[in-house]
Amino acid sequence: MTAAPLTLIRRITPLAVIFTGMMIVVGCSDGTGLPKRYPVSGNVTYNGQPVETGTITFAPVDPDSRAASGTISGGSYYLTTAIDGDGALPGEYRVSITSRDVNYDAAMSGVQGGSPKQDDVAKAFAEAKDLVPAKYSLPDTSGLTYTVESGSNRNVDFDLTD
Structure with missing residues (x-):
């Protein structure tokens, strides 16, 4: 091989390595600017029965971290954190769980082809019945905690009682 092609190869090879590395990093990013999150899933029961509907929130103990939340459906x-199902950042969390029986029909009464009035929705939420004890609705009173580890966090179950 002559000197010209070797010189060209020597110049291109480092650029190709750098470009490939950058593509790997960019390809692995989800565009949120957040560190890697890890899957967290499980079941929520109340007095041994699945909580049919509700929300669960993981509030980070570290004030510089980010909360994660999810919808409870059929007990699961x-x-x-940022993108549907992306999980949570590693760390220690205080957990809150809410489940309420909201009468959406009352909020929708009198509505024809549109959205209910904000006051009617607020009233329906104010009159909603808690389906799990109210103490679980705040991370400071729930007594529930979990530490998210690097890797999969499956079967993170919470059994609520009176």
């Missing part, structure tokens, strides 16, 4: 949930 998975967490989201």
